[in-house]
């Protein structure tokens with residue numbers, strides 16, 4: 001079988017891979033030195049789009065001639081870009097074996113890839129209901145959303161089941177974005193989740209009350225405190241009903257499940273040090289194997305701001321960690337020093353006309369500020385998280401770019417928050433003063 005050799009190999013073709021390639025191009029890479037190996041059939045792209053614009057009826061991202069790619073808001077990295085830079089895109093190629101001591105990867109088709117430096121950017125995979133043996137969970141028209149193939153299948157089902165009934169299983173940000181996208185496609189949407197409010201890993205009850213109210217106003221049925229325990233299908237094997245633990249039964253033409261993910265690290269088990277489910281790295285994303293770096297969702301890295309190891313599954317970190325790893329790799333080659341990764345956790349989501357941003361850490365007490373009435377024509381509100389008398393986290397819905405920057409500054413600088421009542425009253429004004 002064929003063997004190919006590269007100086008640098010990026011394993012994975014997602015967000016981190018695209019941004020790593022862009023940083024290599026910036027720092028200088030010779031034609032033929034760098035390859036991206038991905039099991040997906042397309043060049044790296046901005047994965048968050050899959051649960052947003054990509055699903056809309058007139059999804060711009062699906063118009064003829066448009067390629068999904070990375071580089072939102074800046075230089076767009078289309079397949080021609082990689083070609084022009086001499087970066088090899090090895091697509092539709094799944095790596096099934098990694099031998100790190102031998103600097104070798106092997107694909108499902110038996111090809112061997114040698115590298116001097118490897119960047120692991122394999123991201124995460126979705127947790128499936130079939131993993132827990134949920135009855136009937138393998139029926140047709142039960143979807144998950146991670147890759148563009150999944151999104152394309154969902155788009156086809158949305159077209160086929162026009163004005164039908166959709167059930168979203170899961171109340172995290174993916175569930176919320178999917179609920180909105182399916183509603184925009186005129187489906188009759190219900191959302192089911194076990195927690196007392198949506199997005200419980202981040203939202204306080206006050207924040208969640210706004211989104212649940214807003215979604216209810218859009219006609220989305222929210223069913224909380226219960227889970228899907230089984231599915232029945234019709235004679236074609238297509239899902240027909242969802243059985244809930246509390247005894248209720250929901251009709252469904254389409255079910256989309258968003259119940260979380262797990263990092264894809266299995267290929268490297270026993271070969272690199274791991275920590276909290278991810279591949280342990282230093283502040284330059286180098287793993288315990290000096291020729292191997294890990295970035296994006298799979299990396300457990302030292303988060304300087306909080307002086308602890310963290311794994312972060314958000315797009316901003318995927319981009320920045322990839323850039324940091326490449327700067328470190330090229331810095332070592334050029335004998336230039338590189339600053340340690342100094343990251344302020346950032347996470348955003350968008351649905352309907354809403355857009356929220358979160359910076360920092362969601363630990364400690366919280367104060368809510370602004371107008372979180374879901375009926376408001378222009379809702380704008382936020383929340384601060386306070387730990388040991390300091391503001392450590394900040395959330396803002398409906399803010400302008402400047403206001404978002406102000407909120408970010410608060411989370412980064414961690415100012416004192418002595419009077420919570422005043423803070424709740426001042427809200428954004430407090431952020432803008434810092």
Ligand SMILES: Cc1cc2nc3c(=O)[nH]c(=O)nc-3n(C[C@H](O)[C@H](O)[C@H](O)COP(=O)(O)OP(=O)(O)OC[C@H]3O[C@@H](n4cnc5c(N)ncnc54)[C@H](O)[C@@H]3O)c2cc1C
Pocket residue numbers: 011012013014015016017037038039040046047048049050051093094095096121122123124145146147174264267295296297298312313314315316318346347348349350
């Ligand atoms: C639908 C959706 C919406 C999202 N929306 C948001 C959002 O609004 N805001 C936000 O902050 N974050 C969002 N995220 C999270 C964000 O997209 C991820 O954190 C980010 O994509 C991680 O980048 P990554 O490069 O580490 O992994 P990924 O982008 O997942 O890329 C991993 C790549 O590796 C490939 N791969 C894996 N294993 C192999 C193998 N063995 N062989 C070959 N290739 C392999 C995969 O096919 C994939 O191409 C969203 C995620 C999803 C799925």
